Amino acid sequence: MCNTHKEVVPARIDYIDAWRFLAVVMVIQSHIFVYSGLKVPLLTPYLDQLDRLGELGVLVFFVISGFVICSGLVAEKGRTGTICLPAFYVRRFYRIIPPLWLYLSCLLLLNATDMIEISPQQALTSASFLCNMPFPDGCSWFAGHTWTLAYEEQFYLIFPLLILFVPLINNSLRFALAIAGLTIASVLLNRAGHLFFGEYFMYFIFLLIGCCSALLPENMISRIRQMHIAVWLIVIALLLICIGYVPDGIEKQVKVICYPVLILLTVLGTPTQIKAITLVFKNKQLCYLGRISYTVYLWQELVTGNYVGWLTFVYIAVVFGFAMISYRYIESPFQKMATSMSNDLKAAAVAASLTGYKQDRQY
Numbered sequence: 001m002c003n004t005h006k007e008v009v010p011a012r013i014d015y016i017d018a019w020r021f022l023a024v025v026m027v028i029q030s031h032i033f034v035y036s037g038l039k040v041p042l043l044t045p046y047l048d049q050l051d052r053l054g055e056l057g058v059l060v061f062f063v064i065s066g067f068v069i070c071s072g073l074v075a076e077k078g079r080t081g082t083i084c085l086p087a088f089y090v091r092r093f094y095r096i097i098p099p100l101w102l103y104l105s106c107l108l109l110l111n112a113t114d115m116i117e118i119s120p121q122q123a124l125t126s127a128s129f130l131c132n133m134p135f136p137d138g139c140s141w142f143a144g145h146t147w148t149l150a151y152e153e154q155f156y157l158i159f160p161l162l163i164l165f166v167p168l169i170n171n172s173l174r175f176a177l178a179i180a181g182l183t184i185a186s187v188l189l190n191r192a193g194h195l196f197f198g199e200y201f202m203y204f205i206f207l208l209i210g211c212c213s214a215l216l217p218e219n220m221i222s223r224i225r226q227m228h229i230a231v232w233l234i235v236i237a238l239l240l241i242c243i244g245y246v247p248d249g250i251e252k253q254v255k256v257i258c259y260p261v262l263i264l265l266t267v268l269g270t271p272t273q274i275k276a277i278t279l280v281f282k283n284k285q286l287c288y289l290g291r292i293s294y295t296v297y298l299w300q301e302l303v304t305g306n307y308v309g310w311l312t313f314v315y316i317a318v319v320f321g322f323a324m325i326s327y328r329y330i331e332s333p334f335q336k337m338a339t340s341m342s343n344d345l346k347a348a349a350v351a352a353s354l355t356g357y358k359q360d361r362q363y
Contacts, residue, residue, distance in 0.1 A: 015270045015281035016064055017290030023060040024293040024300075027145075028316060030054020031304035035141075036312050052243045052251075056259075058148050059206050061297075063263045065152060066210020073160055074214050084349065087342035088160050094338035096149065096294075098330060101127060103298045107142050116302075118142050129153040132203075134196055145301045151203045159211065175212045179205060179260075186256045202256045209260040213268060227269035229277070235265045295323035295331065 033043050034051045043050065077083050104123045110116045118140040125131055126143035132150040139146060182201050190198035213221070239262050246254045272278050280286065289296075296319055303315035 013068075014287045015272055016068065016267065017287040018281040018283065019060060019064060019267050019270070020290035020293040021286055023057040023064070024297050026057025026060070027054050027297065028300050028304065030057070031300065032312050032316075036304045036309070038309055038312060048248075049244050056239070056243060056263075059255075059259055060263055060267065061148065062152070062203065062206035063210040063260065064267060066207040067213050067264075067268070068210075069156065070159070070211035070214040083160055084342070084346045085160055086349070087345045090341050090345060091335075091338045092153075092156055094334040094341075095331075096153065098334045099295050099298060099326060100146070100149065102326075102330065103302075104143060107302070116142055116305075132200070141305050142301055145297070151200075152207065155204055155207045159207075175208075175215055179208050179212060182208070183256055183260075187253050190252050190256075198252070202252070205256060206260050206263070209264055213264055221268070224265065224268045225270075226273065227265070227271055229271045229274050232266070232269050232271050235262055235269065238262055239266065289320070292320075292323040292327040292331075295326045296320060299323065 030051050030053060032038055033040060034047050034054070073083055073088070104127055107116065107118050108120065108123055111118045119137065122137055122140045122143060125133075125135060125137075126139045126146040126149075129146070129150040131139040131144065131147040132154075138144065182205055186198050186201035186205065188198075189195075189201065213224075216224075239259070242254055242258060242262075270277065270281055272281055299319045299322060300316060303319060304312055
């Protein structure tokens with residue numbers, strides 16, 4: 001299942017990093033203006049829309065994650081004929097776990113000093129990627145946002161196996177039809193009152209639409225990336241209209257049916273051939289902020305609780321500063337370690353395979 005090919009890191013798509021930054025900003029503004037207790041009278045009539053915009057940021061993350069990670073898996077399978085699952089899970093572990101466990105450890109220390117409230121059980125639920133499950137105690141505010149990581153890690157526990165062993169996954173058209181079926185199931189489950197399962201399918205759809213786009217023919221991807229700026233702006237306008245004007249009664253149905261494709265077109269269709277767009281989405285500083293967005297996303301929850309007020313903005317600046325340090329001294333070293341371990345796992349698996357083959361030949 002593994003091979004000796006060393007890790008080939010796909011060329012980084014800089015404007016996707018910019019979108020990561022914009023997505024985390026969407027989440028932060030929602031937490032500040034809707035949940036932190038900060039009262040801004042001018043924004044009070046629009047709190048529902050700001051909350052929806054915050055969730056849109058999470059959904060953008062899901063689509064990007066599906067596209068980027070599955071592009072790497074598809075490229076590996078195309079290059080070698082298979083996917084080294086142990087190597088994939090090692091890379092995933094060292095990308096997600098160290099920053100998360102550092103954050104949760106800090107929460108437990110603050111809890112021990114009575115500065116915040118989070119139980120060991122709640123922290124363990126987050127550390128185990130189970131915050132999207134309906135446990136009575138939940139995960140507390142301070143770790144509640146790890147529900148998004150729960151969906152991602154549960155998804156990536158299964159999806160590489162599908163790429164390897166399910167023919168459906170390797171055909172973008174059949175894959176798209178499967179997503180359509182899952183979309184119908186989500187809508188029906190929501191309408192029938194099975195909200196947990198309806199939402200569970202819905203969030204997987206956003207990850208799947210990103211994965212599906214990684215399977216699209218190169219000419220189709222090129223056409224999306226060369227989208228006319230007028231079409232791109234119309235797509236963004238449709239998203240904003242949905243956020244601002246869709247009634248609550250049908251909001252979930254609209255979200256699961258319309259948002260995945262609109263977000264995919266918005267992100268992948270970013271018209272970087274336009275100079276003004278390039279100045280924003282290929283700005284080095286903005287792209288760097290996108291690369292540190294995971295740590296920003298983790299720690300912003302600590303400083304946007306219902307107890308901070310206007311100091312939230314100062315604390316958010318501190319979070320960005322800490323994220324820069326964390327990215328350099330924690331995340332990057334662990335990612336390099338993961339790449340090295342990934343290559344070693346591939347080499348060891350191939351060596352074992354060759355030894356077994358030689359022994360079979362002797363008999």
